[in-house]
Structure formats: C-alpha cells, structure tokens
Amino acid sequence: MTQHNKLRRTAHAARTALAPGRGTKRRPRKLWPPRLPDYPRPGRQGWRRWIPSWRQALGSFLTAMGTLTALVTIAYAQTEIPKDLNSFATQQDNVYYWADGTPMARTGWVSRQEMPLSKIPEHVRWAVLSAENNSFYSDPGISAQGVTRAFWKTVGGGNTQGGSTITQQYVKNVYLTQDRSFSRKFTEMLMAIKLDRQLSKDKILQGYLNTSWFGRGSYGLQRASQAYYGKEVTELNASEGAFLASLLKGASLYDPTLGPHNRERAVERWKWTLDRMVETGRLTPAERANYTKFPEPKAAPKTNTNNAGGQNGYLVALAESYAKRSGKIPEARFALGGFQIYTTFEKPRMTALTKAVKDTRATLDPKRRPTDRHARFGAASVAADGRILAVYGGPDFQRQAFNESNASTVPAGSAFTPFVYAAALEHGVQLEREGSRTPVTPSTLYNGDDNVPLVTPEGPYWDRGGKMVKGQNTDDRSYGRIALGDAMTQGVDAPFLQLGTDVGLDLVRRTAEDSGMLASNFGPPVPAFAMGTSTPSAIRMAGAYGVFAARGMHTDPYSVRKVTRNGELVPLPRPRRARALTPDVADRVTEALTPAGRQASRKAGTTQDDTARWYVGYTKEESTAVVVYRMDLSSSLAPLPLEDFGEDPAAGEKYPAEIWSQYTDALKKEH
Numbered sequence: 001m002t003q004h005n006k007l008r009r010t011a012h013a014a015r016t017a018l019a020p021g022r023g024t025k026r027r028p029r030k031l032w033p034p035r036l037p038d039y040p041r042p043g044r045q046g047w048r049r050w051i052p053s054w055r056q057a058l059g060s061f062l063t064a065m066g067t068l069t070a071l072v073t074i075a076y077a078q079t080e081i082p083k084d085l086n087s088f089a090t091q092q093d094n095v096y097y098w099a100d101g102t103p104m105a106r107t108g109w110v111s112r113q114e115m116p117l118s119k120i121p122e123h124v125r126w127a128v129l130s131a132e133n134n135s136f137y138s139d140p141g142i143s144a145q146g147v148t149r150a151f152w153k154t155v156g157g158g159n160t161q162g163g164s165t166i167t168q169q170y171v172k173n174v175y176l177t178q179d180r181s182f183s184r185k186f187t188e189m190l191m192a193i194k195l196d197r198q199l200s201k202d203k204i205l206q207g208y209l210n211t212s213w214f215g216r217g218s219y220g221l222q223r224a225s226q227a228y229y230g231k232e233v234t235e236l237n238a239s240e241g242a243f244l245a246s247l248l249k250g251a252s253l254y255d256p257t258l259g260p261h262n263r264e265r266a267v268e269r270w271k272w273t274l275d276r277m278v279e280t281g282r283l284t285p286a287e288r289a290n291y292t293k294f295p296e297p298k299a300a301p302k303t304n305t306n307n308a309g310g311q312n313g314y315l316v317a318l319a320e321s322y323a324k325r326s327g328k329i330p331e332a333r334f335a336l337g338g339f340q341i342y343t344t345f346e347k348p349r350m351t352a353l354t355k356a357v358k359d360t361r362a363t364l365d366p367k368r369r370p371t372d373r374h375a376r377f378g379a380a381s382v383a384a385d386g387r388i389l390a391v392y393g394g395p396d397f398q399r400q401a402f403n404e405s406n407a408s409t410v411p412a413g414s415a416f417t418p419f420v421y422a423a424a425l426e427h428g429v430q431l432e433r434e435g436s437r438t439p440v441t442p443s444t445l446y447n448g449d450d451n452v453p454l455v456t457p458e459g460p461y462w463d464r465g466g467k468m469v470k471g472q473n474t475d476d477r478s479y480g481r482i483a484l485g486d487a488m489t490q491g492v493d494a495p496f497l498q499l500g501t502d503v504g505l506d507l508v509r510r511t512a513e514d515s516g517m518l519a520s521n522f523g524p525p526v527p528a529f530a531m532g533t534s535t536p537s538a539i540r541m542a543g544a545y546g547v548f549a550a551r552g553m554h555t556d557p558y559s560v561r562k563v564t565r566n567g568e569l570v571p572l573p574r575p576r577r578a579r580a581l582t583p584d585v586a587d588r589v590t591e592a593l594t595p596a597g598r599q600a601s602r603k604a605g606t607t608q609d610d611t612a613r614w615y616v617g618y619t620k621e622e623s624t625a626v627v628v629y630r631m632d633l634s635s636s637l638a639p640l641p642l643e644d645f646g647e648d649p650a651a652g653e654k655y656p657a658e659i660w661s662q663y664t665d666a667l668k669k670e671h
Helices: 003-018 046-050 054-078 122-132 144-155 166-174 182-198 201-211 221-229 238-249 260-279 285-289 312-326 331-335 347-361 413-426 484-490 494-503 505-514 527-531 538-549 583-593 651-670
Strands: 094-097 103-107 213-215 339-343 375-383 388-392 430-433 436-439 445-447 481-483 553-555 560-565 577-579 601-606 612-618 622-630
Touching: 094 312, 103 312, 122 166, 122 201, 122 238, 122 260, 166 182, 166 201, 182 201, 201 221, 213 221, 213 238, 221 238, 238 260, 260 285, 312 331, 312 339, 312 388, 312 560, 347 375, 347 388, 347 651, 375 538, 375 651, 388 538, 413 484, 413 494, 413 505, 413 527, 413 538, 413 583, 413 601, 413 612, 445 484, 445 494, 481 484, 484 494, 484 583, 494 505, 494 527, 505 527, 538 553, 538 583, 538 601, 538 612, 538 622, 583 601, 601 651, 612 651, 622 651
Parallel strands: 094 339
Antiparallel strands: 094 103, 339 560, 375 388, 375 622, 430 436, 445 481, 553 577, 601 612, 612 622
C-alpha cells in the first residue's frame, strides 16, 4: 500500500470516530484531513509548468498597457509645439516678372511662395486630400490604421514611413527633421495630435500646401503651379491639381518629363486621383468625363531662374531697390521672401539693347589696344510715362555688380545743353545787349565760334586756376553768329556756355531738376555747369529727355508697377506726373533736336576733357540714352580719357550712336 493510500485511510477513520450521532442537525466541524502539500499533477509536469495561466497573462497585459498608457500620457504632456518653424517653412523666394507677366527671375535660397487657402481652388485642395488623406477633416491628426501600419513596418525592419496624415506630414515639414527614426515618428504623432487641437483644419491644410515639396526646386502649390504649368495656382483646374497631387508621392518618380516610366506612373496616379475624387463626391461623373487627356506639364527649364546673372541681375537689383524704397518694405521682411515683383522691363527691348551693346563691345581689342581696356557701356530706355523699359548694366551681374546704366560717375557734357536751352525759353529770360533786354527765342543769335571767352557783366570769366573759361565746339569749328535753335540742331555747343550765364545757373539747375535729374548729381554753380559738369546716370538722362517727348510732363523713372506678397497687394504709390516745362517750350526743344525727315529726336554729347560720349534719342513714346566711357573699377571711379579708343579715332564718337541705331532698328523689325 502506498503512503498516499495510508494517509487517506487514516483520515477516514478519524472522521468516523469524531462524527456526531445520527439526528444531530449541526454539521460536524472538519478538523481533518490536514492540509496536504500540492503535488504536480501529471498534466503540468516538465516544461509546461513554466507557461503562465490565462489569469497571469491577462494581468501582465493589463500592467503593460497601463505602463505604456502612462508613458504616452507623460510624453504627450511634455511634448510642446515649437514657436519657431524650420527655416524651410518660413523662408520663401521673391519672384520677378517681365512687363508681360512672364517670370523673369527669382531670388532666395528656397523656392517657395505662400498662398492663402482661400485663393487655392477647392477642386485643387480636394485633389490633394483625395490622394493623400480623405479623412483629414474628421481624423484627430493621426490615423489608427496608419499608426498600426507604421508600427508593423518598424517592427518588421522596414522603413518608418507610410500611413502619415496630412497633419503629420505638416508637422514633419515645419517642426522636425526628415530622418526616419522611430523616435522621430513617435514625436511626430504626438505633435500631430496636439497641433490638431490647437489649430483649425484649414490652417493646417494651408500650411501643408505651402510647405510640401513638389520637385523642380519648388516648395508649395503656388511655386509648383508656376514650375509645371507656368500659371498661378488660382488658375489650375481639377485635372492639373490631380497631377500636382501625385508629385507628393515623390516628384522624382512622377515628373513625366524625366522619362517614359515616370510618365506612365504619373498618368496612372492622375487617373486614380480623379477617380478617387468621384468616389468621395468631390467630382461628379460628368465632370470627371471632361478630364480624359493627361494635362502635360511644360518641360523643366534648362536654366535656373534663381541665377539672376547676366543682364537679369541688374534688373533684379533695380527692381528690388525700388520695391523696398517705394513700398516701405524693411530689409528683414523682404529677406523672408514671398514677394511677387512685377517689373516694367520689356523682354524684347532687353534682348535688342543687350545685343546692340554686345555687338559694339565685340569690336574692342583690349589685348592689342590698351586704351580699349576698362570700357563701360551704360544704356537705358525709359517710356514717356516713366516706365524703365530696358537697361544695359554691364557684361554680367555676377562678375560685375556695378550697374553702368545707373552709375552717376561721368559728366553729361554737351548732352546737357538742351536743358540750358529749355531754361532760357521756359523762364522768359531776357538777354542784356547794349543796355537793352530782348526775349530769348530760338532765333536769338549767339557767337558760335570755337574757344569764345565767357563774358559776364564784370568782364571775361576766369576760373579758380586763373584760366579763362571758353566755349568749345566738339568739332573744333567756328560758326560765327548763329541762332540758338540752329546751334542746338547742328550741335554747336559754344553758345550755350554764354546762354547759361545769361539765363542764370539757378534757373538752369531748377529746369534740370524739374526734368528728373538729381540734385546730388550737380556740382558747384560755376559757369561750366551749363556745359554739363553734372553726372546723371543713363537712366536719369533718358528720363529727363522724356520730358521733351511728353511735351513738358515729367514722371520719375520707375522699375516696378506692382508688388504682391502671398497674393495680397502691397501698397506701392506710383510716381506722380508733374509739369516741368510748358508744352510750347518742350515742342521747341524737340523741333531743334529733330533732323529733317526723321521721326526721332536726338542729341550727341561729349565732355570737354573727352572722358564720356553720349547719345540720346527719343520719340513720343520713349527715350533712350547711351553713354560710353572708360573707368578702372579696381582703382577709382574717376573717368579715364577716351583718346585713341576703339577701331579708329572716330569710333568713340560713333559707338553710342551705333548702339542706339541698332537698338531702335531691331524694335522696328519686332513690330
């Protein structure tokens, strides 16, 4: 008999001996058997003894979940939305446009332009939402399915992408880095939940559409619309919006211009997005039927418009300076970007003017002729209403930022004499002759001989160096007594030195200022002032001659007609027109400057020390000034002599006129 059976019999005997008699209602108290030790049952032996029971498993699971919940709660409470966004989320580029509205250049180290959600068409918004996150307006910032998918990919050793809502993607764009670690993904989800509670859905969607990468160097829908379709986002239809939405999956995979496989993927994704819009009720089947042809985007530009080099760099610099000054835009705000600057520059004119100057430059030979070194060509074309139409600023802005068209470094020379003539006619100054005063008219006679001394009421005029001041003619010829109108027409300059003194240098200066020349360009009020000691830029000279073209009305030259930021208009006052001369005086000057049988008025100019050659021509519509000079920018801004400059002795004088003629002839052919 086994020990176990013996114990059972002993226990039974004890219960029998202690049991009360029959009929007793009280149940006997169990004093036996004594508690026996637990012996492993046959089914729990071996390795099975280590398997927890269901109660133990449930307890462990609940404990783990409680701990995880506590940790997530603590992490959520400690997660903060940064006050500062990533630099890529705030930095935008500034885009410059030609006068016809086509893009000219952009500046800034990131290509992005913000656009308010209200200005993004609803069908474009829903194209993105249908493709990326149709439940955006109802989810809490994250997707349960997406979180599960991301978790299993992470556990399985895959990447951590997949399943991100638009809120999560926006958080990643503007607050986090682009790495793919689990910790970054976890932080992204917590921040998405918190951000969803702090911002409206529209604000989040607007931020997402303005910060997402679309390829071709573009961030945001506005720049993507311009990069792929050459239009504003406000002009996109649902089909184009569906294509742009596909780029969010990877621009390098879906840009159809990069290869046939890309195009195949893009078309498939485009169709799927449009079909999804029908499924979600954002397009009707009839509307979907209108979009059967893939909206081919334009080819990617071969050149980077961000490279504001060549002549465009000078245009951008002029427009930026004007926009900030006239629009009262602080430097720091302008540097943040987001501005659209619509300039007055006309591309065909820029092309024609640039070619005319380059063709002339090509005739120079600095290696063989030292006098051809340091040649500068400034040119500007300004409309009668002040719009700067074209400039030539230099060989290349990236190699030389010094703008030769806007430089106030060389004298106007005899190109200034029309303003002396205009001052005399405008202010009715009378000439003293033998005690009498006679009104100055185009027929008033003056001494046109070369090297005629300047005479004042006190006698001949001597400069501070003790040298007698004399009127000089460019061709060194003497013409005897000549009518002022004829002197202006024939380019006889000597009479205007005397005329300036007779009129009064203060009135000459006022006339020049009223016509648009800057006071800062004027030197001391000495008699030589009438012969062009002032130093206007080519832009200012063209603008001043424009007064004659506009029959006496002056408008300051300006390079920007409109500025917007993120679609909103920036106040930009337009220069006011003001009367500088009476129409009759302006017409008299134009009459004197217009050769017989010619439609354009013109005036050549030289300086007495032969450091600059000018040519200015104008019509009723616009005025163009060209100046040629030499200047070594590495040493000083002092003009150098033009003696023996160019192919032949007369080349220096011919260059400005040749540039002007080639430019205007090209415009005639254009029209």
